[in-house]
Amino acid sequence: MSDVESAGSGNNAGVSPTRRNVLRGVAGAAGVAMAGGLLAACGSDDDKKSSPSKSSGGTVGGTVTFGSNYSDAAPKAAFAALTQAAAASTKAQVKINTVDHNTFQQNITSYLQGTPDDLFTWFAGYRMQYFAAQGLAQPLDDVWEKIGGNFGDAAKKLSTGLDGHQYLVPLYNYPWVVFYNKSQFKAKGYSIPTTWDDYIALAKKMKGDGIVPIAFGDKDGWPALGTFDILNMRINGYDYHVKLMKHEIPWTDQGVHTVFQHWAEIMPYMQTGANGRIWQDAAKTLETKKAGMMFQGTNQVAAQYVSDKANLDDLDFFTFPAINPAYGQDYMDAPTDGFMLSKKAKNPDAAKAILEYIGTGQAESDFLKTDQWDVGLATGLQVPTYNAIQKKSVTEIAKCKAVAQFMDRDADPAMATAMISIIQKFIDDPSTGNIASLQKSAESQAKAIYS
Template sequence: NGGTTVKVNTVDHGTFQNQINSYLQGTPEDAFTWFSGHRMRFFAKKGLAQPIDDVWNDVKGNFTEGFAASVKGDDGHVYAVPTSYYPWAIFYRKDVFAAGNYKIPTNWDDFKALCVQMKKDNLTPIAFADKDGWPAMGTFDILNLRMNGYDFHVGLCGGQQKWTDPKVANVFKKWAEITPYYSPAFAGLTWQEAAQQLLHKKAGMFLLGLFVSEQFVASGNPDDLAQLDFFPFPDLGTSYDAEKALDAPIDVYMLAKKSPTLGSDTGQAKAFLEFMSKGSSQITYWKASPGAIPTANDADQSQYPALTKKAAQIVSNAKRITQFFDRDSRPDFSGPNSMQGFLLKYLSNPKGDTGTLQGQMQSFWDALPPE
């Protein structure tokens, strides 16, 4: 920006996540890339991130309300600039819907009726896979958001709401209405295997992130990707439908408060964040990584394929954006021994009473050490 040379320190994804806490407390670079949601707010609360309200005031006109809400700390200050995202939605093949004369469902009853019809037509209505533990969290997120609203969901993820709340029981009851339509033996399937069911016309629909398209690209047949489409999760008939909330994990850039050079570099570091807020900068990155969509309003969408254009539209319509459970909650509540395991237990008997399970979830949360 203005002739400044930016030195980049690239670390692989897993190592970066595991070491970022100690990295930020040591001698970090001025700026770092991270996730929005709880994980951003966590470092803000710990005093490891620099507030950037002045930068945000200059660039906020280039972002939607949903993106703006996603970069605020608990103290009301802004700590990040959002740079890319990908939405979760219900994916399907256009040719399968055309052959079955299926209509896009916009409400819950129509969605369930479509599942019934697909089952009659010998399709698995909903591809589902949970071998890796995290995919089921996407369904919990969207049901909780649409039934109980953004504020309750974020509060539940952060421990301000209780897992024993009847509102959570209602989410599990609603979820049980569609579990009979899932892929058989889903607990042993990876998301890639479930995506293959959609690709090969064995399943009708799949709730997942835009990255499901990778499997369609990998088939080697350009028509497969051309047939892939999606629709937003259907309305549930609650007052929260209007929020049009969805999971769209957002990657952000932040400033490291303990950087030994930030004092002398503050102007340049903030200029770098402003540079990363521009659509032209984000498009350059998108060309190298097309699964992640630019956040800036002025990004040149004429270069996007149809699927990406539609994904950008669905997110711009969202009044509230969540980051996916494992980014919105504590890492030690999001793993195989906690939320992932609890949801697998629920899915093994979705019609059963969830009171005991909810009690176990709350007890697990209560036993966690202070963050």
């Protein structure tokens, strides 16, 4: 997911690293230097978008700086290997500036307006479109002329700005699903729930067995957005989700109220004290079998197992159970991550050559030899190294009639930030009266933001 930035306000600089940030990472290898200070500079810039420029292609020289939010040990190592290979292919040197994920998001606007790196890690869909529309990123149409054949229409659409130009080179996506340990389910005789009633019944059984039914940590704010998303899509459908994120449906709508009502129904089975717990600690309760299930992305839970050297072979998942038969299990969040070229890039030709390399099936295949939780987006990708989690991810994403990009990517950044606070207040008090009050607050803020 994830991915909330507070429109440059930087109000939460002290929050703990999240969204794929578990442990300190490893340094890069030859041709890749690791450095700090990614978000140190702030400044101002005009809002004019540049027209698509031509990349030089082929072999280029010089140094390309790369702003990265891959601060967890496992993705940091995979990213270092990817950029090392890109450096070897293009003969450019790559200098990676790594910042923990939350700080990266909270300061992204001021970072891009100040003295940004040439390239930076970011997210597909609305989040990409938002900064492209602000004139803070350069179009990559010329890069896509060379790599376009490697991706399907859906990937290209997710990489396209509101002006019709491409601004992102995608790398992977990953599903948000319900994780569990196979050995625990076998030992306890638990069955995979496919309906809401089955899910509640299983949670009750786990609680009776002295197990926390649903591991849950929301200190960083964004994890709970995923729970809202899946309940919303299960109850109201994908189109409703899209319209709500655009504020074409008011937050006071009965559909939103129904989402919160269902969430309140499972709150007694979710790990208490969630607002004071980071998701990594929640995942550890699943690893140690103190919890029976956890709803989050493979990019977090499976990566956490890898980082902790836990038994990844014991980890499995199922798609969130159906609630409204009209929508069944047709939709899920499956966020796409990739890379963008900053408006102020100092070495754009070399940076584009790096992106041209990254946008190949071979580059994705090499990356996925190190990455054991995401799935590649290049068409016809051959990845013999995929483990059971990755193979199942490909299958389950393909079953969906549509996939969302996560609330903090599909909505206006300011609205996503507002919803973090609102949902945390709901977690503290899921009463019906509070739900109505929080809906009114969300609608009031949405009117101000979207006007």
